[in-house]
Amino acid sequence: MTIDLGFAWLKLPGGQEVSIVDVPGHESFIKNMLAGVGGIDAAMLVIAADEGIMPQTREHLAILDLLQVPRGVVVLTKADLVDEEWLELVRDEVAEYLKPTILAGAPILAVSAYTGQGLPELLKTLEELLNATSTRKNIARPRLPVDRVFSLTGFGTIVTGTLLDGGLQVGQEVEIYPQGIKSRVRGLQSHKQQLESVLPGGRVALNLANVARSDLARGNVVARPGQLQPTLLFDARLRLLADSGRPLLHNTSVDVYTGSQEIPARVRLLDTNELQPGDSAWVQMRLSRPAVVARRDRFIVRIPSPGATIGGGEIVDVTPRYHRRFQKPVLSTLEQLMQATPDELVLASLERRKPSRGETAHVASGFSGYLLEEIAKQSNLAQDVTQQILESLLSEGRVYKAGVYWFAQTVWEMLTDEALHLVKEFHQQYPLRSGISKEEWRTRLGLQSRLATEVFARLQENGLLESVENRGGGGSAAVRTGGLIRIPGFHPHFTAAQQQQVDQLLQLFREHPYTPPVRSEAEAMVGTDVVSALIEQGQLVKIGDGILFSHTAYSTALSKLAAYMHEHGKITVAEARDVLETTRKYILPLLEHMDALRITHRMGDERTPGTAHIGSSVE
Structure with a gap:
């Protein structure tokens, strides 16, 4: 009796080779059956003619229906043990039972392994079914759900599975998820044939380099590095079987089966308090450990005790936020994702992190732009297809591109509004300052550094923002820091009363160029903000802690001291x-400032000419 997965292949009359996954039939080994049933193109539902439909048959058929396996054939085995009348009764019973399932109308063939009865017809039927099956899609994102791990002397670790979504080649770098183990494909085999490359849809054995057998297990997924993202949450449409026996309650503990993975989880019902048998609902699955799944993957749900399959469904979002229940916008978005076209999927992936108005002032991750590979991954599309869609949407004005980052047009408009609002608000709050620091602007928008650079560059190109030339904060007369940004045309301005005070203060600096008021005295005369503005504008230069000079006095002092030092070879404090x-x-403080600028070099109580020249520090 089969208790675990078995693997073989078969050559059909037309010469086509097909992979066969033999799954256990007994109800005690349903978990093993579920590890092998994912990714198949057609099913052979085997029923003994002398026994008819058994409990495990019902569960297997329910699983095939939940997984939406598109084609199948029913094989009535041991036909030589029953008469024709009994065989017809069993055939009628099976046909009736198939009617509400995805295998309704499937061929029902009687065969005998002992006499060979019906085997030619079975081969022909399989060939017809598979010829009618569409070619497996290749979205350039290969993934192999691992259903078997073993090692061979001289080869090392080998994993097998059904390859999905893309091809693999010998020598390619791969990653084993969810552990994140990096490896390389040393060898490829399908149907015991050594190959240089394989396409999606077939059974594949991978010989992996530099990975221990003990590090891997059934349920792992082999893919290209960085192309998948383990998740602890996914959103899905869940259907409860009509014969599940009882409603499914919110937060029920279940086991989730998808691919070759088996993961304990809790079912969060998003649009109902309890799901009745035969009904469907939107759910968010909270997994006990990371899973590796993709949009449109099918999954099965079983209750752990007593073990029984109760339902299954389709994944619509593999990287969702945590949802509150009974939220109409959330439910509407899930409906759209379920029915979405490729264009809509790309737009949905670009809008998934759109903040609400005003949110960015309070959170550190407000707006997001996405790279091409991220959009392709979230949309479950090939990168070249995603690129074509993005370019088309760009020409239609539905998306925006900033450098290498893509935005939904609505998100870009919100980001632009918020970016300008922050700067305008800063100008209103601090009218004497030249602009807001770029780092503060970036942080309040919740942008990563590289993304913030691209966003500012686009806004600057569009004439919406500009950099500020900061004069004097560090002591030099004209230091272009690029650290401040402002609305074009904005300049700090003093009120009439402030300007009168500024004129009086600057007069003191002119009258006493090298013994001027210290900063605390200046602030007592005109206020802290006015002094900061004068420093920022370069009219005053800050030296050390609390010492200020006018721009003219500062420049003249450095020139005089440098000239004396070069004439005499040195200069002392006195x-x-x-x-x-x-x-x-x-x-x-002035000499220490010159030391820091390397205009002077201190040796004890004396200073000699340094490596820098006055011209490199002051205009």
């Missing part, structure tokens, strides 16, 4: 004090 006719209170 000599510098005499050159400027000032005091140690001012000259020490």
Whole structure:
């Protein structure tokens, strides 16, 4: 009796080779059956003619129906053990039982392994079924749900499974999920034939490099590095079997089967308090450990005790946010995702992180732009197809591109509005400052550094924002920092009363160029914000802690001290004090400032010419 998965292949009369996955029939081994039934193109439902439909037959058929396996044939085995009348009764019973399922109308063939009865007809029927099956899609995102792991002397670790969504080649780098183990394809085999490459849809054995057998298990997924993302949540449409026996309640503990994975989970019902047998609902599955799934994957749900299949469905979002229940916008979005065209899928992936108005002022992850590969992954589309769709949407004005990042047009417009609003609000709040720091702007918008650079570049190109030339905050007369941004045309402005105070303050700086008011005295005269504005504008230069000079005095002082030092080869504190006719209170911070700029080089109590020149630090 088969208790685990078996694998073989068959050559049909027309020469086509097909892979066969033999799954256990007994109800005690349904978990093993579920690990092998995913990804098949057609099913052979085997029923013994002398026994008829058994409990495990009903569960297997329910699973095939929930997985929406598109084609199948019913094989009545042991036909040599019953008479024709009994065989007809069994055939009628099976046909009636198939009517409400996806296998309604499927061929029902009587065969005997002992006499060979019906075997030619079975081969012909299988060939017809598979010829009518559409070619497996290749979206350039190969993934192999692992159903068997073993090792062979001289080869190392080998995994097998049914390859989905893309092809693989010998030598390619791969990643084993959810662990994130990196490896390389050392060899490929299908139907015991060594191959250089394989296409999706067939049984494949992968010889993996640098991976221990003990590190892998059934349920792992082999894919290209970075192309999949393990998740603890997924949104889905769940159908409860009509004969499940009782309603499914919110937060019920279940086991989820998808691909070759088996993961305990809780069912969060999003649009009802309890799901009745035979009905469907929107659910969010909260998994106990990371799963690797893709949009449109089918899954099965079983209750762990007593073990029974109760339903299954289709995944519509593999990277959702945590949803509150009974939210109409959430339910509407899920309906759209279920019915979405490729264009709509791409747009949905671009809008999935759109914040609400005002949200970005309070959260660190407000707006998101997406890279091409991210959009393709979320949309479950090939990258070249995704690129074509994006270019088409761009020409229609439905998406926006900033550098390598893509935005839904609605998201870009919201981002633009918020980006400008932050700067305008800053100008209103601090009219004496030249602009907001780029880092503060980036943080409040919730943008990553690289993305913020691209966004600002686009807004600058469009004439909506510009960089500010900061003059004097670091002590040099004209330092272009690029660290401040403003609305074009904005300039700090003083009120009439402030301007009168500024004129009086600057007059003191002119009258006492090298013994001017210190910062605390200046702030007492005109206010802290006005002094900061004068420093930012470059009219005043900050030296050390609390010492200020006018721009003219600062430039002249550096020139005089440098000239004296070059003439005499050195300069002392006392000599510098005499050159400027000032005091140690001012000259020490000024000399230390010159040391920092490498205009001077301190050696004990003396300073000699440094490596920098006045022209590189002051205009």
